[in-house]
């Protein structure tokens with residue numbers, strides 16, 4: 001429920017009500033029901049924030065893995081999402097101008113869909129609606145944290161919402177404020193950061209032909225290009241574009257008019273879906289790998305982009321964060337049962353112990369794929385030819401790739 005004035009004490013304060021913070025709050029309240037601790041979500045963007053300035057529920061689309069569907073189902077959110085997702089039945093992976101391509105399909109993997117594409121804005125509508133009707137979660141927006149410091153049994157926060165400044169004590173702070181967190185800087189939590197020297201250009205694209213629920217991942221000379229199926233709108237065959245390009249090319253592409261941009265895109269993507277008939281507004285994101293050197297301290301845990309920001313090439317960021325959320329909620333549930341403090345290192349370490357391997361694997365998978373497919377050095381070209389070939393012909397390689405892509409991680 002929306003509130004205007006926060007209380008002085010909460011068991012849990014979530015900083016950031018974006019895709020990860022809002023999903024965590026829902027998962028916790030759904031899992032613990034009447035035993036749910038008191039939760040406050042603080043979000044910097046308000047309902048009047050312009051769409052282009054809303055950092056989470058913006059113009060992008062997200063490919064949710066099959067595993068993420070299961071997590072949203074357990075949060076009773078899938079029913080609301082079902083009407084706005086487009087299932088992926090097939091994934092075609094190819095390397096422009098070279099032999100070697102691979103096809104993954106739902107029949108072989110024995111699932112209803114390999115994944116689902118949702119527009120971030122639609123995910124935001126569903127998550128925010130649930131937050132507003134929750135009797136457990138309090139939601140304060142727009143509001144920001146002015147100061148945060150550790151105190152015995154938790155953290156002390158100073159929060160401002162334009163009407164006033166409030167001092168709040170939290171037993172546990174769940175930090176989900178995204179990849180440019182000033183709060184981490186304030187607390188001296190460092191990030192290991194490596195720029196990929198690439199930008200992702202995103203837009204919605206219309207094609208002459210229907211996508212037939214196929215997602216395309218095409219590796220071009222300028223970088224990986226993903227075309228994801230979207231719901232038709234006003235008779236348009238719509239797809240979502242994520243085009244990774246080197247820094248020096250991104251400016252030029254962003255300055256192209258629609259006709260020039262469509263021509264460049266058509267050349268890189270080819271004619272798989274016929275002619276490109278339209279392009280929406282374009283947005284550009286700098287890409288880097290950024291990993292927090294500490295994810296937990298007494299009274300605080302980092303979730304989502306502030307914990308690990310990955311390259312979007314394999315669509316792993318939110319999917320990994322949802323698995324983190326699921327593991328953290330389990331650890332907190334266990335703490336409630338054993339009456340352990342929610343912010344204790346015992347509780348938080350049990351979460352990290354469970355997720356560490358999954359995080360390392362997703363980071364390695366994304367980083368290796370990015371580096372392998374972003375360079376035309378002879379060894380890389382040969383390795384990716386071999387990679388695509390093995391993906392095509394070796395069932396065990398296909399299975400393991402598909403499982404990582406579908407977010408089906410064995411626990």
Ligand SMILES: Cc1cc2nc3c(=O)[nH]c(=O)nc-3n(C[C@H](O)[C@H](O)[C@H](O)COP(=O)(O)OP(=O)(O)OC[C@H]3O[C@@H](n4cnc5c(N)ncnc54)[C@H](O)[C@@H]3O)c2cc1C
Pocket residue numbers: 015016017018019020021042043044045055056057060061062063064143144145176177178179200202242285303304305306312314315316317318319320321
């Ligand atoms: C081009 C692109 C495509 C992607 N595609 C996929 C995909 O297909 N599949 C996938 O799984 N992942 C994908 N990702 C990754 C995914 O977008 C991220 O994992 C996700 O956005 C992380 O969400 P977050 O809530 O941690 O951070 P953010 O989305 O950055 O949200 C942070 C929230 O915190 C709020 N906030 C910030 N500071 C404060 C403060 N001081 N006080 C209060 N609130 C604050 C912000 O307003 C915002 O709402 C993609 C990323 C990019 C760049």
